[in-house]
Amino acid sequence: MKRIGLVTGVQAGFFVGVFLGFSLAVVSSLTQPDELLMTAQFLCITPFVTAVFLGPLLGWRTVPVAFTVDPLPELQRSLEPYNEGVGRWRVLSHVRSDGRAVRVDLHDAIDPLSIAIAALQKCQHHPVRLVVGRGQQNSREPELRAKMMTYIEANVPQHRRRGLTSSVEVMPASYVEHLRATQHMHRRLLMLVPVAMALVWWELR
Numbered sequence: 001m002k003r004i005g006l007v008t009g010v011q012a013g014f015f016v017g018v019f020l021g022f023s024l025a026v027v028s029s030l031t032q033p034d035e036l037l038m039t040a041q042f043l044c045i046t047p048f049v050t051a052v053f054l055g056p057l058l059g060w061r062t063v064p065v066a067f068t069v070d071p072l073p074e075l076q077r078s079l080e081p082y083n084e085g086v087g088r089w090r091v092l093s094h095v096r097s098d099g100r101a102v103r104v105d106l107h108d109a110i111d112p113l114s115i116a117i118a119a120l121q122k123c124q125h126h127p128v129r130l131v132v133g134r135g136q137q138n139s140r141e142p143e144l145r146a147k148m149m150t151y152i153e154a155n156v157p158q159h160r161r162r163g164l165t166s167s168v169e170v171m172p173a174s175y176v177e178h179l180r181a182t183q184h185m186h187r188r189l190l191m192l193v194p195v196a197m198a199l200v201w202w203e204l205r
Contacts, residue, residue: 002062003060007059009061010055028042071125072102079095079118084108087108089106089110100127130170152170
């Protein structure tokens with residue numbers, strides 16, 4: 001697996017150190033306002049310390065898989081057999097991209113389940129968002145959401161799907177794993193700040 005690299009890891013560690021050093025400088029100025037030199041040391045030295053110690057750890061993270069091919073044309077071609085003509089479901093009017101995921105509107109389709117199955121087969125590398133409505137009685141097709149959610153809940157693992165107000169998004173496994181690793185790293189870095197501030201406050205008091 002390709003790693004982020006030491007250079008990028010050191011840069012990320014330095015950025016974390018800037019935030020941590022500012023937090024420690026605030027604690028120092030509140031506990032010992034006369035020690036301006038110590039406050040300046042926290043601001044200047046902390047980024048370099050975190051860059052040295054956290055840089056290799058952050059650089060060991062895997063690089064997210066980047067796909068240069070636009071998934072929209074491929075998905076549109078695969079769904080062309082389901083075109084139903086003007087006024088009904090069509091690829092040109094019901095399949096769009098919102099920049100991060102391919103958006104497939106299942107309204108106006110005679111057989112929306114077949115379209116959903118064909119679209120989900122193409123979400124091995126890119127997120128696919130199925131527009132199924134709110135499922136309320138005053139909606140345009142109130143039964144569509146329940147029908148689609150029944151199939152998705154039975155065939156898609158819970159960690160790969162995300163229910164939204166009027167749609168449901170299915171994410172590829174690689175995307176979910178990278179997102180989990182990133183969130184785990186962010187939680188550990190956020191825990192570093194209060195721990196370091198508590199230690200500095202305890203030492204300075």
